[in-house]
Amino acid sequence: QVQLVESGGGLVQSGGSLRLSCAASGFSLQNYNIGWFRQAPGKEREGFSCSRASDTYYADSVKGRFTLSRDNAKNSVYLQMNSPNPEDPAVYYCAVEFGLAGDTVVAGPACEYDYWGQGTQVTVSS
Numbered sequence: 001q002v003q004l005v006e007s008g009g010g011l012v013q014s015g016g017s018l019r020l021s022c023a024a025s026g027f028s029l030q031n032y033n034i035g036w037f038r039q040a041p042g043k044e045r046e047g048f049s050c051s052r053a054s055d056t057y058y059a060d061s062v063k064g065r066f067t068l069s070r071d072n073a074k075n076s077v078y079l080q081m082n083s084p085n086p087e088d089p090a091v092y093y094c095a096v097e098f099g100l101a102g103d104t105v106v107a108g109p110a111c112e113y114d115y116w117g118q119g120t121q122v123t124v125s126s
Helices: none
Strands: 003-007 010-013 017-025 033-039 049-051 056-058 066-071 076-082 090-097 105-107 111-113 120-125
Touching: 003 090, 010 017, 017 033, 017 090, 017 120, 033 066, 033 076, 033 105, 033 111, 049 066, 056 066, 090 111
Parallel strands: 010 120
Antiparallel strands: 003 017, 017 076, 033 049, 033 090, 049 056, 066 076, 090 120, 105 111
């Protein structure tokens, strides 16, 4: 059974750091584009990162502050969030591009997620 399970969300101080984890099962993530998107209340989903075989995409909103990494041996992907600010609170979803039709989230010029986990809430305190 294909599954993505996020963890590590919570409350973080503005300017602090937080690391999100995502454990994949039922498939080998090294064969797919994978990353994170987020959705804040009342806002559109934002595909702000994507790890491909050739490169990693970051939206301008997180570039230089967030780092996406993957550990193929552990079949896991991570998001290191540094210097979070008041624009970052949202539910963060780990996502993968399988090439399925239906509901999708675009992340940059070359990624389109079609499967994701349940999400983990990130709150930023000032």
